[in-house]
Amino acid sequence: MARARVLIRPKEGILDPQGKAVERALPALGFEGVGHVRVGRMVELEAEDPERLAELCEKLLANPLIEDYEIQPL
Amino acid sequence: MIWGVLQFPGSCDERDALHACKVVGGEARLIWHEDRDLGGVGGVVVPGGFSYGDYLRPGAIARFSPAMEAVAELAAAGGPVLGICNGFQVLCEAGLLPGALLRNEELRFICKQADLIPLPRTSDVDGPKTQAGVEFSAHQHEGATLSIPIKHGEGRYYAPDDVLDELEAKGQVAYRYAAGHNPNGSVRDIAGVRNERGNVVGLMPHPEHAVDPLTGSTDGRKVFEALEGFAG
Numbered sequence: 001m002a003r004a005r006v007l008i009r010p011k012e013g014i015l016d017p018q019g020k021a022v023e024r025a026l027p028a029l030g031f032e033g034v035g036h037v038r039v040g041r042m043v044e045l046e047a048e049d050p051e052r053l054a055e056l057c058e059k060l061l062a063n064p065l066i067e068d069y070e071i072q073p074l
Numbered sequence: 075m076i077w078g079v080l081q082f083p084g085s086c087d088e089r090d091a092l093h094a095c096k097v098v099g100g101e102a103r104l105i106w107h108e109d110r111d112l113g114g115v116g117g118v119v120v121p122g123g124f125s126y127g128d129y130l131r132p133g134a135i136a137r138f139s140p141a142m143e144a145v146a147e148l149a150a151a152g153g154p155v156l157g158i159c160n161g162f163q164v165l166c167e168a169g170l171l172p173g174a175l176l177r178n179e180e181l182r183f184i185c186k187q188a189d190l191i192p193l194p195r196t197s198d199v200d201g202p203k204t205q206a207g208v209e210f211s212a213h214q215h216e217g218a219t220l221s222i223p224i225k226h227g228e229g230r231y232y233a234p235d236d237v238l239d240e241l242e243a244k245g246q247v248a249y250r251y252a253a254g255h256n257p258n259g260s261v262r263d264i265a266g267v268r269n270e271r272g273n274v275v276g277l278m279p280h281p282e283h284a285v286d287p288l289t290g291s292t293d294g295r296k297v298f299e300a301l302e303g304f305a306g
Contacts, residue, residue: 014232015259017181060138063131063167066174066232
């Protein structure tokens, strides 16, 4: 079994209101100078056939119209 | 005509959808998500709710259910399919409709009445026709503004600009929010879209909650009447 981590994030250019909300909250907590916050998802999994992970991401874990994904072998 | 209303774990508007089909003179029955056979229904409503808990993304898991395979076949054969709210999200995830639904711009769950403008289909592609030669044209109540409730947290319609241009050119935008009524940041005020043939329609607002004067508006009947008219 191969372990992998899949990072899924909103595509560049798509409004990410969660990221914006986090960004707006930071100055009130004393964290100045933090920008371009994007909130996504992380999925960890074990796969018998890591060759098929990209297909799995395209079909289920990410919606390629609105999200980018990145597969990181662990 | 006999309508099938899908029921997923987490659906919550299927009973109102059944009722709405009956109010306009149709018959309707529930179809469990594990049923691969739609039992000969002529059309399908994919209802609102939170199918499979909306895990991963709304509609992402529901689209792989056996009943959705059957719905895709029905749609390919020209059968009418209406997706409401979560049902719209399911149809987009399944690739039966273009685009995607994202978190509302203001991140809040919104529950209120909204005015919708129905738009006609203009594509040159022949849509499915009834035996009487009537083309399916659900929601072509031109000139009317419909007052329909909305209730969703992830209803911000999105598609890339080139796709939007194409949708507008072919009359695939089925509904827009009236000026000042866009609740969620949807691109170009889009509240609902149809496929190119016009037999698959999805919208975020809930016409099935607007069929009885008790709840303030009966404009939702027009949506179901158009479907039933297609069937007849």
